[in-house]
């Protein structure tokens with residue numbers, strides 16, 4: 001399947017694909033993003049050299065909360081999320097690329113939670 005052929009979910013909270021990564025430098029956090037997160041930034045971000053990024057946990061951004069009962073993915077800092085998250089529009093080429101590459105990851109993570117294989 002090509003990225004153009006992917007089915008884009010109508011609601012990002014039932015997808016979460018773009019919040020998944022194993023790359024520690026996946027989500028860049030600039031100064032304005034860090035300030036917006038205020039007290040939450042310390043727990044949710046990490047520095048590599050002098051650059052700041054969102055911390056990852058279990059293959060996804062540590063701010064992402066999975067709800068295995070509802071099958072939903074919620075950003076716990078939605079109103080304060082970094083600019084790079086704000087810039088990713090549902091249905092855009094970037095979104096389709098994320099879906100093409102990672103659509104299965106959130107589904108696998110939910111299934112692991114449902115089976116009690118992760119905390």
Ligand code: SF4
Nearest residue numbers: 012015016018090095
């Ligand atoms: S922007 Fe796209 S990849 Fe990200 S959660 Fe929404 S539908 Fe999924």
Ligand code: SF4
Nearest residue numbers: 019061063064075085
């Ligand atoms: S900050 Fe929120 S929107 Fe951005 S990657 Fe993390 S969970 Fe997803």
